[in-house]
Amino acid sequence: MALSFYPGCSLEGMANDYARSITAVFEDLGIDLVEIDDWSCCGSTAAHSLDETMSVALPARNLAAAGEMGLDIVSPCAMCFNRLRYAQLMLKRRSFDIPWQVDTDFAVHDMTRFLAAPDMLAQIRKRVVRPLANLKTVCYYGCQMVRPPSITGYTDFENPQTLDAIMDAVGAQVKDWSYKSTCCGASIGIGRREIRDTLTNRILDKAAHTGAEAIVVSCPLCQANLDTVPRRPGAGRLPVFYFTELMRLAFRPAAEAGWFRAHLTNPLPLLNTKGLVAA
Amino acid sequence: MADTQPSGPNPAVADQFAGRRLIERGHSRFLEHTQNATGIDIGACYQCERCTNACPVARYMDIKPHQVIRYTQLGWREALMHSTTIWVCLSCEMCTTYCPNAVDVAGLINHLRNTAARLPIRPAEKELAQFHQIFLEELRRFGRVNELWLMATFNRRPAILKKKLKDGSLKEDLSLGFNLWRRGRLKLLPHRSRGIGEIRKLYRHRRGESD
Amino acid sequence: MKNTAHPHISGKALVVGGGIGGIQCALDLADTGFYVYLLEKSASVGGTMARLDKTFPTNDCSTCMISPKLVQVARHRNIEILTLSRLAALSGKPGNFRAQIEKQPRYVDHEKCIACGACAQKCPQKVPDPFNGGLSMRKAAYLTFPQAVPLKYAIDAQNCLYLTRGKCGLCRKICPTRAIAYDQQPETLELTVGAVVLCTGFELALTRQNGEYGYDRYRNVVSSLQYERMLSATGPYGGHVRRPSDGRTPRRVAWIQCVLSRDPSRNRPFCSAVCCMHAAKQAVLTRQHDPDSQATIYFMDVRAHGKGFDDYIERARAHYGVHYKRSMISQVYLEPDSEDLIIETFDHHLNRKVEETYDLVVLSSGFKPSEAFGDLAKRLEIDTNPYGFALTDFQHPVHTSRPGVFVCGATETPKDIPETVIQAGAAAAEAAALVHPARHRDVTSETTPPERALDAEPRIGVFVCHCGSNIAGVVDIEKTVAYAKTLPHVAYADHFLFSCSNDTLQKMEALIRDKRLNRIVVAACSPRTHEPLFQSVLQKAGVNPYLFELASIRDQCSWVHSDDPAKATAKSMDLIRASTARAARLEALSDHTYSVTKTGLVIGAGIAGMTAALALADQGFAVHLVEKEGSLGGFANNLTGTLEGNSPAALVHALAERIKTHRNVYLHLGSQLVAHRGHMGAFEGAIRTTSGEEAIQYGAVVVATGGSAYTPTEYLYGRDERVVTQVELSRRLQTDPGWARGLRQVVMIQCVGSRNEAFPFCSRVCCSAAVKNALLLKELDPGINLVVLYRDVRTFAFKELYYLKARRRGVLFFRYIPQAPPEVHRENGTLVVDFTDRSSHQDFGIQPDLLVLSAGIRPNAGTAQIADLLKLPTTEEGFFLEAHVKLRPVEMATAGIFIAGLAHSPRFIEETLTMARAPPSRPPRSCAAGR
Numbered sequence A: 001m002a003l004s005f006y007p008g009c010s011l012e013g014m015a016n017d018y019a020r021s022i023t024a025v026f027e028d029l030g031i032d033l034v035e036i037d038d039w040s041c042c043g044s045t046a047a048h049s050l051d052e053t054m055s056v057a058l059p060a061r062n063l064a065a066a067g068e069m070g071l072d073i074v075s076p077c078a079m080c081f082n083r084l085r086y087a088q089l090m091l092k093r094r095s096f097d098i099p100w101q102v103d104t105d106f107a108v109h110d111m112t113r114f115l116a117a118p119d120m121l122a123q124i125r126k127r128v129v130r131p132l133a134n135l136k137t138v139c140y141y142g143c144q145m146v147r148p149p150s151i152t153g154y155t156d157f158e159n160p161q162t163l164d165a166i167m168d169a170v171g172a173q174v175k176d177w178s179y180k181s182t183c184c185g186a187s188i189g190i191g192r193r194e195i196r197d198t199l200t201n202r203i204l205d206k207a208a209h210t211g212a213e214a215i216v217v218s219c220p221l222c223q224a225n226l227d228t229v230p231r232r233p234g235a236g237r238l239p240v241f242y243f244t245e246l247m248r249l250a251f252r253p254a255a256e257a258g259w260f261r262a263h264l265t266n267p268l269p270l271l272n273t274k275g276l277v278a279a
Numbered sequence B: 001m002a003d004t005q006p007s008g009p010n011p012a013v014a015d016q017f018a019g020r021r022l023i024e025r026g027h028s029r030f031l032e033h034t035q036n037a038t039g040i041d042i043g044a045c046y047q048c049e050r051c052t053n054a055c056p057v058a059r060y061m062d063i064k065p066h067q068v069i070r071y072t073q074l075g076w077r078e079a080l081m082h083s084t085t086i087w088v089c090l091s092c093e094m095c096t097t098y099c100p101n102a103v104d105v106a107g108l109i110n111h112l113r114n115t116a117a118r119l120p121i122r123p124a125e126k127e128l129a130q131f132h133q134i135f136l137e138e139l140r141r142f143g144r145v146n147e148l149w150l151m152a153t154f155n156r157r158p159a160i161l162k163k164k165l166k167d168g169s170l171k172e173d174l175s176l177g178f179n180l181w182r183r184g185r186l187k188l189l190p191h192r193s194r195g196i197g198e199i200r201k202l203y204r205h206r207r208g209e210s211d
Numbered sequence C: 001m002k003n004t005a006h007p008h009i010s011g012k013a014l015v016v017g018g019g020i021g022g023i024q025c026a027l028d029l030a031d032t033g034f035y036v037y038l039l040e041k042s043a044s045v046g047g048t049m050a051r052l053d054k055t056f057p058t059n060d061c062s063t064c065m066i067s068p069k070l071v072q073v074a075r076h077r078n079i080e081i082l083t084l085s086r087l088a089a090l091s092g093k094p095g096n097f098r099a100q101i102e103k104q105p106r107y108v109d110h111e112k113c114i115a116c117g118a119c120a121q122k123c124p125q126k127v128p129d130p131f132n133g134g135l136s137m138r139k140a141a142y143l144t145f146p147q148a149v150p151l152k153y154a155i156d157a158q159n160c161l162y163l164t165r166g167k168c169g170l171c172r173k174i175c176p177t178r179a180i181a182y183d184q185q186p187e188t189l190e191l192t193v194g195a196v197v198l199c200t201g202f203e204l205a206l207t208r209q210n211g212e213y214g215y216d217r218y219r220n221v222v223s224s225l226q227y228e229r230m231l232s233a234t235g236p237y238g239g240h241v242r243r244p245s246d247g248r249t250p251r252r253v254a255w256i257q258c259v260l261s262r263d264p265s266r267n268r269p270f271c272s273a274v275c276c277m278h279a280a281k282q283a284v285l286t287r288q289h290d291p292d293s294q295a296t297i298y299f300m301d302v303r304a305h306g307k308g309f310d311d312y313i314e315r316a317r318a319h320y321g322v323h324y325k326r327s328m329i330s331q332v333y334l335e336p337d338s339e340d341l342i343i344e345t346f347d348h349h350l351n352r353k354v355e356e357t358y359d360l361v362v363l364s365s366g367f368k369p370s371e372a373f374g375d376l377a378k379r380l381e382i383d384t385n386p387y388g389f390a391l392t393d394f395q396h397p398v399h400t401s402r403p404g405v406f407v408c409g410a411t412e413t414p415k416d417i418p419e420t421v422i423q424a425g426a427a428a429a430e431a432a433a434l435v436h437p438a439r440h441r442d443v444t445s446e447t448t449p450p451e452r453a454l455d456a457e458p459r460i461g462v463f464v465c466h467c468g469s470n471i472a473g474v475v476d477i478e479k480t481v482a483y484a485k486t487l488p489h490v491a492y493a494d495h496f497l498f499s500c501s502n503d504t505l506q507k508m509e510a511l512i513r514d515k516r517l518n519r520i521v522v523a524a525c526s527p528r529t530h531e532p533l534f535q536s537v538l539q540k541a542g543v544n545p546y547l548f549e550l551a552s553i554r555d556q557c558s559w560v561h562s563d564d565p566a567k568a569t570a571k572s573m574d575l576i577r578a579s580t581a582r583a584a585r586l587e588a589l590s591d592h593t594y595s596v597t598k599t600g601l602v603i604g605a606g607i608a609g610m611t612a613a614l615a616l617a618d619q620g621f622a623v624h625l626v627e628k629e630g631s632l633g634g635f636a637n638n639l640t641g642t643l644e645g646n647s648p649a650a651l652v653h654a655l656a657e658r659i660k661t662h663r664n665v666y667l668h669l670g671s672q673l674v675a676h677r678g679h680m681g682a683f684e685g686a687i688r689t690t691s692g693e694e695a696i697q698y699g700a701v702v703v704a705t706g707g708s709a710y711t712p713t714e715y716l717y718g719r720d721e722r723v724v725t726q727v728e729l730s731r732r733l734q735t736d737p738g739w740a741r742g743l744r745q746v747v748m749i750q751c752v753g754s755r756n757e758a759f760p761f762c763s764r765v766c767c768s769a770a771v772k773n774a775l776l777l778k779e780l781d782p783g784i785n786l787v788v789l790y791r792d793v794r795t796f797a798f799k800e801l802y803y804l805k806a807r808r809r810g811v812l813f814f815r816y817i818p819q820a821p822p823e824v825h826r827e828n829g830t831l832v833v834d835f836t837d838r839s840s841h842q843d844f845g846i847q848p849d850l851l852v853l854s855a856g857i858r859p860n861a862g863t864a865q866i867a868d869l870l871k872l873p874t875t876e877e878g879f880f881l882e883a884h885v886k887l888r889p890v891e892m893a894t895a896g897i898f899i900a901g902l903a904h905s906p907r908f909i910e911e912t913l914t915m916a917r918a919p920p921s922r923p924p925r926s927c928a929a930g931r
Ligand SMILES: Cc1cc2nc3c(=O)[nH]c(=O)nc-3n(C[C@H](O)[C@H](O)[C@H](O)COP(=O)(O)OP(=O)(O)OC[C@H]3O[C@@H](n4cnc5c(N)ncnc54)[C@H](O)[C@@H]3O)c2cc1C
Pocket: C016, C017, C018, C019, C020, C021, C022, C039, C040, C041, C042, C045, C046, C047, C048, C049, C052, C054, C055, C056, C057, C085, C086, C087, C199, C200, C201, C202, C203, C224, C225, C228, C274, C278, C281, C370, C371, C372, C373, C376, C408, C409, C410, C411, C415, C416, C417, C418, C420
């Protein structure tokens, strides 16, 4: 099976740990990820905020390229996923004055939803060598992956299940909590840091209060934000994993997982106490 | 009883519009224009405040989401253009998702932000507006956006540099940056897309410049 | 004497659905000479009402009200209850249908089961009890609820171990009467009926799948119906409100309104009409159960549009301290340790979010038609609206699109119990009108056993009723019974959970015989609703029905002294002592029979009066129709069109034509009733006309004296010609559309002369009138500025769709509060309306070309004279006070006198039509019986 892959800018920089774990996991699952040739930025919040047309045109370039490949797109970043889907939907609705010919007949998946399909979950379960038993997690989906439902297709936007199901498949303990898709404020972090800090700290507090030992995410922005936000003095930190990092850990316990070192909140002590990595 | 509590006025806005307001004929022109441009059914709102209750950043807004709808219905465009609301809004889509009348509040706010960005207005949240501009500028330069360069360009703006020096956030930025670099999470050189020509052409086109 | 005329018309009717609507309809038909099949898809009748705790606005206990009705249908010789059945097909013609019924097996032999409950006791298979909303468990062999009718166990085939896996079979071994019948098969019955009435009711729209506000995700988020069960004495927690998660008593309870109602984004744009009131009721009960509790209701508009409802809300607020918060919630969050729930709202004072923590959250879910109704409507080829409710016609509000098939209750629109009961009466009357030539043909008459000879000495039996927890929750029952046994002449004393349930009544009957009791005292609720029921038991047991006393220990002891159990118990014992003393001295009486006048009198020839008169006349009775004006039509003559676009004028015309030509109607225009005396079946009176007085005789009276419009004294009305009422505007719009096109700006003010101290009622119709006129004005000129100043928009049920339409057309709705109403004044000849917008916090000063006042409804001037003459009670506002708000909404306490239309309360035309058709299904019971 092959998919066209739109990594997005973050995966080249801040989220290169995510990128590496994705490659590893998809290799294990025997699925080809074919990177869209010479992809460009989706425009993110900025294009959307300042110029609606650009927010369709910029993703359109990538949609056009993917269309030529004749494969469904999978996107690991919630923001990119949202922008690609939005552009695809708008292009279906009306015509835009843009230089790219886009055939909108293929699907744009977010990576978690793709992997949470029943047959994929079965594949995942089959590959688990060491279940992540005892690891208490909460899954955090953020905004862009699930909202608005009219674009993302998540009808269970308040209580999404994709990450929960994947984590369950690799044997982790998944706790239900109410803040799965509560906004962390990442997009405002640059201009109004205090707003971001308030929103993100609240989510971290709620996660800790729920009894989680780690937070599982699928979005580079969420990860960066939850992992790096300054905490109130005295408030603890929780490791923030990309879900693919944990999948790989369950698939190949012995393999070198250098990407854990990229985290600011070092997850190794936790994984160590759970017997999931060697001391 | 809820009825008896006068809801606190909103000083920022009340000042701008002291005294009795009129509803003039033609107030609906702005409403109609906005409805046509966005396809959003703004009239449908019944002011239930579900959007404002859902919004994570309502407290930082001078015009709350449900009031944005009211203002639009009344044609109070100026106030909206000068509001902090349009810049503070995170596009988190909580409001839209929960509105019982399917009013796309987030879409409306985004449309207002788009409009304000095209006007020679000093944005109420300058840094937020600038950040978006710089992001798009970086995108124009390379076709992709490199986080390190983005931040560097942003922090180099004199006004921002000054503020960040003053409140100590520059130091925080630098120490975080160092930490990230040590962990291999910063890509030092931006990647330049081969298609950069097409992308710049698109920009010129959008700005109405000739090729 | 058998009725043999019109042999092609069947004297039988089929009522589908056994909720309060179906039950009332079946009783009305059966009591007026028709044989009724009452079809119910579940194992027992009672529907939703059987699951409710208390009911607004009287806080009467729901079980207490429905129990006597259940007993009546169970014991009625002309009603045949078919449970676990569905109507599979209907062929033939109105008057002569063939109905094909599919009956699922009960797996318990109806004849043999004695309801001992041994099967359920031994059954090992536990399943969540749907009757209690899954909050408790029942067995696979079950009885729906303790007072179920029919009182027969059933086996639920989906869960029974024997029926699913061939194992177990315990119940068959244990059943003392060998009633268990695993081999029962589905049956198909073919019935001939003249008319069909659909009363299939409603369900909550909230389901486990849609995840609204954490329903089915968080244990302490429950539906409104689950909460009713939690409050109920027969519910999962025995009447003590507990949290599902940990059994603690919830102290902080929140209600969220309009869940899956008024929600176009979920394709549920209509209002469910009842939930504002039942939430208020539940909040009041919560505060009563536990004075330390806090009750908070999150809402948009309080829709208290019924008779006395605003008063109820005001009491909930002021007397019971229920908090009302006008704010809609987006999401409910869970506090993980305690399983408390967090509601976030934005506080405009503090300019920040506040988190409020609750122990329990109740979701006031919207209504949808019963799941099974969708298929049924398709099979019967009945038109439904886009949301699945049965469509009816403006002029015929209980007729479906298929002739001979009628509808009532929540199947038609979401509605409360009184409206359901009214509509049930109307549906019964319409069905009866269709098949009346076959009246009495298929029924057998009731026979009572002869009275037995009594011992000379009084042998008094005392039965003390728990009334669920209504009495037992306060009064010490054991002590009371023990005391009763010590009283002179008391031969026997006992107590029951619900004395009025069918099985208890059977026990009572047996006890009277076995213990040779000759005088009975029941210490229970109130004689008002229950006396006839207990008297019928005496009769069946061969004792004269007048040898009966009811000690009202609920109404007079447990309810009034709920905070002082000792005092309540002492007073109960006093009342019982007094009753036994009186009982000892009672003498047997006999009812004399008299011949009844088969003529009705209808007072008032508005829409209600004309409709009532025709309904009676169509059933073959003569009717005197007395109208004080010189013309027919009453207030409807002032109305131009309804919100839905129907024509009152056409309706008046159609009714008037029939009135004038109907051979059974005696029309007296320009006349007044000036004398009245006698009793049901034999009234005598006099009408005064211009030509003098005329004496008349009649068996029953329908009072339809109607209402009139309030003449405002507020807002410059009468002093400035630019200020008009909605009614005046409608007329002007009709006669002079050109004038309307010239208007640039129009302001409407709601609740003028309603909902204030002088007149506390909501006038019910004026919100819709404003929306209607606003839409008309927008149609004439889409650019017009239209501002509506309101307190609550009360466009309930499907009228909400028009409110939505008006908003979409650009009508601006601003809310005002009664403490700061709009101000109207003239500035240099210009009309100015000042008000504050609660949303933008801006003060407005608008200069409209026209100011329209939504003036309320008042009872007609003649009401007081009629009330006096007929000795009828009225409310403070001057509307007639019916016999029982819930169950006898069209009857006055005086037998043989009925009420319809605006004389009862403000109502819409369709509602008036329905109401006016209801009494005729009741007078015939007295008139038509023949003696
Ligand atoms: C939480 C709550 C609280 C309420 N509180 C109050 C209150 O305090 N006061 C008040 O006035 N009203 C109250 N109501 C409203 C009240 O319950 C309704 O007005 C009333 O029960 C409607 O009666 P019905 O006969 O139309 O429908 P139902 O009671 O629903 O009865 C319908 C019956 O038909 C059966 N049926 C359905 N489909 C079929 C079919 N195809 N074939 C055969 N049988 C079928 C059903 O099993 C059921 O027995 C409340 C409602 C709710 C949800």
